[in-house]
Structure formats: structure tokens, C-alpha cells
Amino acid sequence: MEDQQILLRASELLASESAWNRSDDRHCDDDEAAGKRSLFCALQAASIEVLGSYDHRRVALQEVRFAIEEATRGKELEHRLMDFNNDPQTSLDDVKEVLAVALSRVRERLAQGDALGRLGLFNEPVVAREPDLTGAAVFPTGMER
Helix, strand or coil: CHHHHHHHHHHHHCCCHHHECCCCCCCCHHHHHHCCECHHHHHHHHHHHHHCCCCCCCHHHHHHHHHHHHHCCCCCCCCHHHHHHHCCCCCHHHHHHHHHHHHHHHHHHHHHHHHHHHCCCCCCCCCCCCCCCCCCCCCCCCCCC
16 A cells, blocks of 8 residues: 555656656755756655655565666666666656556556465565566465475
């Protein structure tokens, strides 16, 4: 639930071109002061609002990184959030799309975890895993075939 809230809030913080800082340096104090946020800083601010602190490896943020990885196949990105945000080819619509893809996946994970929990098959939280780019099926922990 919190991961959904983080992604929704980050999208709200990036509501328009005038709210988006496309020159991220991963230092968010100046972004906050200017009222313009990069993708990274919007996620950081949203995390702090929702959780009270920033968790770099939170499921919501990992899913955004995975969505960026898929959207930029073939590009080397040292810092996925920053480099994607700063890429001259990236538009605000692209940023909003990776947030939407991440939100969809988080919702899918929550639904899957709820369904498995109701069946008594799965009682651990579903956690983010590195995407399998080979096309093989990826199952939650404890559900491998």
C-alpha cells in the first residue's frame, strides 16, 4: 500500500513541465527550494512524506528502476533514475510512463500476494527482484517451480 502511495505522490509532484527538473544531480535540497524536482527527488520526497524516511531499495523505487531498464534497453546508465531523467531524449511523459508501469507492477504484486495469502500458499511479503531479461518466468520467493 505504501509503495503505491509513493508512486502516486511522485507522479503528483511531477504534474507539469514547470515542476520537473531535468538536470538531476541527486541533491534534492535545491530542487525542494526551487519547487522543481527530478524523478529521483520526486521519489525521495514522496518516500519521506509516506514513510517518514527515504529507503533507496524500497519496492516502489526498484520497480521504477526496472521500468527504466526496460524503456532504455541498450543504454548504459550508471545511475538509472538520474541518467534517465537527464537524458535529452527523455520527456516528462516518459518519466510519467515509468511511474505508471511501476505502479501497475506494484498493484499486481499486492494482488498476487493477497490471493496467495488467502489460499494459504504464501505468507511472506512479495519483494522486488531483478528482472529476468531472458524471458523466463519469475515467481515470488517461495513459489519457484
